[in-house]
Amino acid sequence: MNDSTQNTDHAAPEEKPTSWWKRLSSGLKKSSSSLGAAISDLVTKRRLDNAALDEIEEALIRADLGVVTAARISDVIGQGRYAQNPDADALRSIIADEVEKVLLPVAxxxxxxxxxxxxxxxxxxxxxxxxxxxxxxxxxxxxxxxxxxxxxxxxxxxxxxxxxxxxxxxxxxxxxxxxxxxxxxxxxxxxxxxxxxxxxxxxxxxxxxxxxxxxxxxxxxxxxxxxxxxxxxxxxxxxxxxxxxxxxxxxxxxxxxxxxxxxxxxxxxxxxxxxxxxxxxxxxxxxxxxxxxxxxxxxxxxxxxxxxxxxxxxxxxxxxx
Incomplete structure (x- = not known):
């Protein structure tokens, strides 16, 4: 089981342990790995055509991001149309940016x-x-x-x-x-x-x-x-x-x-x-x-x-x- 808490009105914010990022990355490894596999597959196999974008969207839905968010990320990627040279790092950055946009208002x-x-x-x-x-x-x-x-x-x-x-x-x-x-x-x-x-x-x-x-x-x-x-x-x-x-x-x-x-x-x-x-x-x-x-x-x-x-x-x- 897991859990956590936050700073207050008269207490100074507590610094996150130095290993927090490592623990968070490790904790989300299965989620990121499934997305990474889908991205790698697209990058190595083909250009980002409609079929490829559909595969990205399906991978995002399988990762439980939700249909709305998955469709929006796929649309953003499609707008860039990396054509014959899709870049894995660029795709990851788009996913991260779009996920952050959803999460910022609730953090x-x-x-x-x-x-x-x-x-x-x-x-x-x-x-x-x-x-x-x-x-x-x-x-x-x-x-x-x-x-x-x-x-x-x-x-x-x-x-x-x-x-x-x-x-x-x-x-x-x-x-x-x-x-x-x-x-x-x-x-x-x-x-x-x-x-x-x-x-x-x-x-x-x-x-x-x-x-x-x-x-x-x-x-x-x-x-x-x-x-x-x-x-x-x-x-x-x-x-x-x-x-x-x-x-x-x-x-x-x-x-x-x-x-x-x-x-x-x-x-x-x-x-x-x-x-x-x-x-x-x-x-x-x-x-x-x-x-x-x-x-x-x-x-x-x-x-x-x-x-x-x-x-x-x-x-x-x-x-x-």
């Missing part, structure tokens, strides 16, 4: 401001990496000097409760938890109340993994939000949807469903390492225009980092640093 840091505690509700389907993401975000916020509290709202799984307690101990954050099977909305109510009383800066609330097509579980998520508003009418101040990159096109229906139910304000995409489906983030950006705050490319605590459009686009296209 927004998660700003912690305007409320104390700043309540962040974290949602997503089973196995997307919610609890690990919360732990990594908590570590980031703590490094920024913020007082952090965690709430174990995934009461279906004892392991999730214990995992959050471990993260709390690791980062020095108080954890509000009850026994397995407790009412998640009640925990959220207690957590917001205690966070206000304790002068907490950031409260991160975990929720149970729920399939977007399970009506009763989505209704419970609505209840959690409704109940916490009894303590703070403005809460939650951010609703983060954690998406697993490996699920590909299914992530689009998740964004749609959770957006309607929970009012998603931003996205975190995990597990970009080891998947050929990283392009789905581009399709999601094109479709929903939701802020992308963090991406995760590994298990390490520093493998969740603020999302940068240029870095992602260049890694996706297979361009060296």
């Amino acid at each position: 927004h840091p998660l700003k912690i401001e305007g409320a104390k505690p700043f309540v962040i509700l974290v949602a997503g389907v089973n196995g997307s990496g919610k609890t690990t993401t919360i732990g990594k975000l908590a570590a980031r916020f703590a490094r920024e000097g913020r007082k952090v509290m965690l709430a174990a709202g995934d009461t279906f799984r004892a392991a999730a409760i214990e995992q959050l307690k471990i993260w709390g101990g690791r980062v020095g954050a108080k954890v509000i938890a009850r026994e397995q099977g407790s009412d998640a909305a009640g925990i959220a109510f207690d957590a917001v109340s205690e966070a206000k009383a304790d002068g907490v800066d950031v409260l991160l609330i975990d929720t149970a993994g729920r399939l977007q097509n399970r009506t009763e579980l989505m209704t419970e998520l609505e209840k959690i939000i409704r109940v916490m508003k009894k303590v703070d009418a403005t809460a939650p101040h951010a609703v983060l949807l954690v998406l697993d990159a490996t699920v590909g096109q299914n992530a689009i229906s998740q964004v749609e469903a959770f957006g309607k139910t929970a009012g998603v304000t931003g996205l975190v995409m995990t597990k970009l390492d080891g998947t050929a489906r990283g392009g789905i983030l581009v399709a999601i950006a094109e479709t929903f225009k939701l802020p992308v705050h963090f991406i995760g490319v590994g298990e390490g605590i520093d493998d969740l980092q603020p999302f940068t459009a240029r870095d992602f686009a260049r890694a996706m296209a297979g361009i060296a640093e």
Whole structure:
């Protein structure tokens, strides 16, 4: 599982680890390799005629970039008409530039401001990496000097409760938890109340993994939000949807469903390492225009980092640093 977080109003931006680009490039290697193979095939075999452009478009669609983005990139390449001498580096640059154009409008840091505690509700389907993401975000916020509290709202799984307690101990954050099977909305109510009383800066609330097509579980998520508003009418101040990159096109229906139910304000995409489906983030950006705050490319605590459009686009296209 993977995850990440961002700078704030009174904390200096944290420098990305020097190896971040290497990890990101490695994480997107399967995606960039599939595109690179298609580009190499076209460069070595033929001129960029209509059939070749169709092949490029199909390769982009297979990489989950989405039909709209794939068609636009193919059109831009076709306008140049590299004729008998298509250049692989030029094609990669076009892909990177066009992907960056889609991603730039959604590459927004998660700003912690305007409320104390700043309540962040974290949602997503089973196995997307919610609890690990919360732990990594908590570590980031703590490094920024913020007082952090965690709430174990995934009461279906004892392991999730214990995992959050471990993260709390690791980062020095108080954890509000009850026994397995407790009412998640009640925990959220207690957590917001205690966070206000304790002068907490950031409260991160975990929720149970729920399939977007399970009506009763989505209704419970609505209840959690409704109940916490009894303590703070403005809460939650951010609703983060954690998406697993490996699920590909299914992530689009998740964004749609959770957006309607929970009012998603931003996205975190995990597990970009080891998947050929990283392009789905581009399709999601094109479709929903939701802020992308963090991406995760590994298990390490520093493998969740603020999302940068240029870095992602260049890694996706297979361009060296």
